[in-house]
Amino acid sequence: xxxxxxEQREILLLFTASLFVQTLCVLLPAASLLQLMDVRQACCxxxxxxxxxxxxxxIRAFADLHACTQLLGQAHAxxxxxxxxxxxxxxxxxxxxxxxCSLISSDKLTVSTEEKVFEAMISWIKYDKEARLEHMPxxxxxxxxxxxxxDYLVQxxxxxxxxxxxxTCKDFLIEAMKYHLLPAxxxxxxxxxxxxxxxxxxxxxxxxxxxxxxxxxxxxxxCYDFQEDRWYQVADLPSRRCRAGVTFMGGRxxxxxxxxxxxxxxTVDVYDAMRDQWSPVPSMQxxxxxxxxxxxxxxLxxxxxxDGSTGLSSVEAYSYKTNEWTFxxxxxxxxxxxxxxxxxxxLxxxxxxxxxxxQCLSTVEQYDPISNQWCYVADMSTRRxxxxxxxxxxxxxxxxxxxxxxxxxxxxxxxxxxNSWRQVCxxxxxxxxxxxxxxxxLLYVIGGDDGSCNLSSVEFYNPATDKWSLxxxxxxxxxxxxxxSVIDKPL
Numbered sequence: 001x002x003x004x005x006x007e008q009r010e011i012l013l014l015f016t017a018s019l020f021v022q023t024l025c026v027l028l029p030a031a032s033l034l035q036l037m038d039v040r041q042a043c044c045x046x047x048x049x050x051x052x053x054x055x056x057x058x059i060r061a062f063a064d065l066h067a068c069t070q071l072l073g074q075a076h077a078x079x080x081x082x083x084x085x086x087x088x089x090x091x092x093x094x095x096x097x098x099x100x101c102s103l104i105s106s107d108k109l110t111v112s113t114e115e116k117v118f119e120a121m122i123s124w125i126k127y128d129k130e131a132r133l134e135h136m137p138x139x140x141x142x143x144x145x146x147x148x149x150x151d152y153l154v155q156x157x158x159x160x161x162x163x164x165x166x167x168t169c170k171d172f173l174i175e176a177m178k179y180h181l182l183p184a185x186x187x188x189x190x191x192x193x194x195x196x197x198x199x200x201x202x203x204x205x206x207x208x209x210x211x212x213x214x215x216x217x218x219x220x221x222x223c224y225d226f227q228e229d230r231w232y233q234v235a236d237l238p239s240r241r242c243r244a245g246v247t248f249m250g251g252r253x254x255x256x257x258x259x260x261x262x263x264x265x266x267t268v269d270v271y272d273a274m275r276d277q278w279s280p281v282p283s284m285q286x287x288x289x290x291x292x293x294x295x296x297x298x299x300l301x302x303x304x305x306x307d308g309s310t311g312l313s314s315v316e317a318y319s320y321k322t323n324e325w326t327f328x329x330x331x332x333x334x335x336x337x338x339x340x341x342x343x344x345x346x347l348x349x350x351x352x353x354x355x356x357x358x359q360c361l362s363t364v365e366q367y368d369p370i371s372n373q374w375c376y377v378a379d380m381s382t383r384r385x386x387x388x389x390x391x392x393x394x395x396x397x398x399x400x401x402x403x404x405x406x407x408x409x410x411x412x413x414x415x416x417x418x419n420s421w422r423q424v425c426x427x428x429x430x431x432x433x434x435x436x437x438x439x440x441x442l443l444y445v446i447g448g449d450d451g452s453c454n455l456s457s458v459e460f461y462n463p464a465t466d467k468w469s470l471x472x473x474x475x476x477x478x479x480x481x482x483x484x485s486v487i488d489k490p491l
Contacts, residue, residue, distance in 0.1 A: 044063070044068050044070065044071040047059050047062075047063070047071060048071060048074050048075075051074070051075060051078045051274075052274045052275070053082045053085035053086045053088070053089055053251055053274075054089045054090075054091065055091065056075050056078045056079045056082070056086060056091075057075075057079055057086065057089070057091040057092060057095065057099075058091050059071070059075045060072060060075035060076055060079060063075055077108070077201070079103065080103070080106055080108045080109050080110060080200070080201075081108075081110045081200070081201065081203055081488070082110070082251060082488070083103065083109050083110055083111055083116065083117075083120070084110070084111055084112065084116050084250065084251060085250055085251030085252075087116065087119070087120035087123065088250060088320070092120070092123075092124070093123065093124060093127040095124070097132075097135050097138065097139075100121070100124055100139065101138065101139065101142055104117050104120065104121065104139070104142045104143065105142040105193075106198075107196070107198050107199050107200075108198070108199065108200050108201055109198055109200060110198075110200035110201070110203070111198070111200075113148070113149075114143070114144050114145070114147040114148050114198075115148060115152055115156075117142075117143050117144070118143050118145070118148065118156075118157065119298075121139045121140070121143055122160065122162065124139070125139070125162060126162075133162070136162060136166050136168075136169055137166065137168035137169060140163075140168070140169045140172045141172070141193075141194075142193075143172070143194070144193075144194045144195070144196070144197075144198070145157065145172055145173060145175070145176035145194060146175065146176045146179035146180070146187075146190075146194055146195045147194075147195070147197065148176065149345070150180045151345065151370075153173065153176055153177065153180070155370065157173055157176075158173060172194070175192075175194070176194075179195060203488045203489065204225075204226070204227055204488070204489040205226060205439055205486050205487065205488060205489060206223045206224060206225050206226065206486070206487060206488075206489045206490075207223065207224040207226070207437060207439070207444065207446070207484060207485075207486055208221065208222075208223050208234070208253055208271070208273075208484070208485050208486075208487055209221065209222050209223070209224070209435060209446055209447070209475065209479070209482050209483070209484050210237065210241070210244070210246045210253065210255050210271075210482060210483040210484070210485075211237055211240070211241040211242050211244060211246075211255065211258070211479075211481075211482055211483060212242045212435075212447065212479035212480060212481050212482030212483075213242045213243075213454065213479060213480050213481045213482075214454055214477045214478060214479040214480075215454060216240070216242075216261055217240040217241060217242040217243075217258075217259055217260055217261040218240055218242070218477075218479070219236040219237040219238075219239065219240050219241070220233065220236060220237075220476075220477065220479075221233070221234050221235065221236060221237060221271070222234065222475060222476060224458070224471075224473075224475075225489065226439070226440075227489075229471075229472060229473050230473065231473060231474075231475055231476055233476070234271075234273075234276055235271070235276045235277055235278060236278075237255065237269060237278060238269055238278050238280070239260055239267075240260045240261050241255055241258045241259070241260060241265070241269070242258055242259050242261075242289075242480075242481040242482070243257075243258045243259045243289040243290045243291075243433075243481045244256055244257055244258030244259075244289070244291075244293075244481075244483050245257060245258070245288070245291045245292060245293025245302055245303075245305075245483065246293060246435075246482075246483020246484060246485055247293045247294055247295050247300060247483075247485060248295070248485040248486065248487060249295045249300050249320065250320050251272075251488075252270045252271060252272055252273075253270065253271040253273070253485050253487060254268060254269075254270050254271075254281075254293070254300055254318075255268065255269045255270075255271070255278075255483060256268050256284065256288075256291065256293045256300070256302050256318075257284060257287065257288035257289060257291050257302060257305060258288075258289050258291075258481075259289040259481075263287075263308070264287040264288065264289040264305075264306065264307055264308040265283075265287060265289075266283040266284045266285070266286065266287050266288070267280065267283045268280065268281050268282065268283060268284065268318070269281075273487050273488070273490045274490055276490070281318075281323065282318075282323055282324060282325060283325075284302055284316055284318075284325050285316055285325055285327065286305075286307060286312065286314060286316065287307045287308060288302055288304070288305030288306070288307060288312060289305055289306050289307075289308075289336075290305050290306050290336045290337040290338070290386075290481070291303055291304055291305030291306075291312075291336075291338065292304060292305075292335075292338045292339055292340030292349060292389070293340065293483075294340045294341060294342050294347055295342065296342050296345070296346075296347050296369055297345075297369060298319060298320070298321065299317040299318065299319055299369075300317065300318040300320075301315060301316070301317050301328070301340070301347055301367075302315065302316050302317070302318070302325075303315050303331070303335070303338060303340050303347070303349050304331060304334065304335035304336060304338045304349065304352060305335075305336055305338070306336035306337075306355070310334070310355055311334035311335065311336040311352075311353060311354060311355035311356065312334060312335075312336065313330040313331045313332070313333060313334045313335065314327060314330045314331075315327070315328050315329065315330060315331060315367070316328065328367075328369075328372055329367070329372045329373055329374055330374070331349055331365050331367075331374050332365060332374055332375075332376065333352075333354055333361065333363060333365065334354050334355055334356055335349055335351075335352035335353070335354065335361065336352055336353050336355065336385075337351075337352050337353045337385045337386040337433070338350065338351065338352035339351060339352070339384075339386075339387045339388065339389025339398060339401075339436075340389060341389050341390060341391040341396045341397075342391060343391055343394055343395070343396055343416055344394065344416060345369070346366050346367060346368055346416070347366070347367040347369070348364060348365070348366055348367075348377070348389075348396055348414070349364065349365045349367070349374075350364050350380070350384070350387060350389045350396070350398050351363070351364070351380060351383065351384040351385055351387050351398065351401060352385055352386075353385040353386075359383070360383040360384065360385040360401075360402065360403045360404065361383060361384075361385065362379045362380045362381070362382060362383045362384065363376060363379050363380075364376070364377050364378065364379065364380060364414070365377070377414075377416075377419055378414070378419045378420055378421055379421075380398055380412055380414075380421050381412055381421055381423065382403065382408070382410065382412075383403040384398055384400075384401030384402070384403065384408065385401055385402055385403070385432070386400075386401045386402055386432040386433040386448075387399060387400055387401030387432070388400055388401070388431065388434040388435065388436040388445045388448065389436060390436035390437060390438050390443050390444075390445075391438060392438045392441070392442075392443045392461075392463065393441070393463065394416070395413050395414060395415055395416075396413065396414040396416070397411060397412075397413050397414075397424075397436070397443055397461075398411065398412050398413075398414070398421075399411045399427060399431065399434070399436065399443075399445050399461075400427060400430065400431035400432055400434060400445070400448065401432050402432040402451070405451065407430040407431070407432050407449075407450055407451040408430060408431075408432070409426045409427045409428070409429060409430040409431065410423065410426050410427075411423070411424050411425065411426060411427060411461070412424065424461070424463075424466055425461070425466045425467055425468055426468070427445060427459055427461075427468050428459050428468050428470055429450060429455065429457065429459070430450045430451065431445060431447075431448035431449070431450060431455065432448055432449060432450075432451070432480075433448050433449055433480040433481045434446055434447055434448025434455075434480070435447060435448075435482050435483060435484030436484060437484045437485060437486050438486075439486050441462070441463070441464075442460045442461065442462055443460060443461040443463075444458060444459070444460045444471075444484075445458065445459055445460070445461075446458045446475070446482065446484050447475060447478065447479045447480055447482055448480050449478075449480040453478065454477075454478035454479055454480045455478050455479075455480070456474040456475040456476070456477060456478040456479070457470055457471070457474050457475075458470070458471040458474070458475065459471065
């Protein structure tokens with residue numbers, strides 16, 4: 001709390017942290033009435049630090065009610081910047097029509113794809129369908145349908161019953177279809193609010209490195225701040241975990257399966273960066289370590305892995321909407337130590353180890369969620385188990401890995417449009433079982449081992465120069481089999 005008069009400080013110290021938020025409903029208006037402006041500012045400052053996707057809309061409404069202009073703007077910007085998570089909250093479903101329109105019409109709305117805006121609008125309508133159905137055309141006016149993929153328009157939007165039964169909404173769909181029929185170089189000639197790309201304010205990012213072997217399974221989680229070139233520790237995992245699948249979905253980081261030092265596990269823990277805490281969600285149906293994990297659409301896929309006795313070809317998917325895991329089609333090959341990535345709506349499983357034939361793999365499979373089928377695509381140029389797999393600019397990278405005792409530093413990249421792999425520049429170091437993430441046009445490979453020891457170094461690839469560079473600052477520990485993701489920098 002900032003410096004305030006002694007009498008004001010006494011008021012604040014009456015309340016414990018757990019009661020402070022609830023008490024603000026009384027304290028802030030009273031401070032305004034009594035012209036205790038430092039107390040009022042202290043309340044607003046505290047509320048700003050508590051902003052979260054589950055409460056930011058409520059804090060925004062509170063700030064609006066009490067004319068806290070700065071907090072109002074901060075809460076509104078936070079809701080725009082975290083819309084993909086905010087749209088899942090009860091607060092969002094309880095908004096008025098005007099409030100929803102204000103959010104989804106904003107150019108500053110931060111969404112991975114315009115699909116999220118369409119899904120949010122449909123969720124809001126269905127929450128009270130009888131009362132809200134008449135508002136469909138007004139909401140659809142602010143969904144930028146032309147910016148959706150043609151497949152999504154045909155397979156999802158056109159098939160939505162709420163769209164089929166409303167002529168105005170069908171007109172918006174036809175407008176989007178016409179946009180996609182034009183040659184790409186002529187689409188800019190159509191200028192409407194719905195064809196204008198959103199221009200969100202870019203939030204600073206950090207890289208989170210979860211668990212791993214150092215040399216045994218560990219609970220440690222650390223983050224790298226790109227702006228400050230600094231590593232720092234965050235909340236430990238609830239239990240030791242390495243060889244897990246780690247990915248980001250709905251504003252949270254999922255640590256899926258893995259090995260706890262004794263057993264292969266089915267458990268899944270989820271990290272909330274805003275609260276710096278882990279919590280459990282339902283376990284997978286199979287034990288899996290050295291699995292691949294990736295998000296495609298609204299599902300988190302757990303691919304292959306090792307259950308303690310055999311390599312797995314099975315794949316299961318988790319829905320945060322139903323909070324359940326279900327099996328999807330299995331791969332054609334058993335794959336442990338498999339790398340996965342998502343490009344253009346398809347999931348790829350790259351290399352790995354086939355326990356049945358006891359060999360490292362160069363084969364790659366592609367999963368189509370619409371047909372629920374796996375098919376082989378072009379093989380890599382070499383066998384790679386434990387490769388670091390990531391996606392950059394619509395292309396799939398496979399970095400390092402090993403073939404038997406040989407640990408590689410070579411890297412190759414897959415272009416789905418030509419169904420072909422090509423070599424790029426070697427990494428500085430041989431690495432297998434490393435983590436991978438992509439940000440700001442660069443591909444990062446984190447830790448791993450070189451065949452004899454775990455690595456604390458991180459290197460990144462710039463496709464513009466075809467060059468790998470080492471980060472100037474290493475992790476606090478050498479770790480292999482860690483999971484890696486990129487998240488918004490917490491407040």
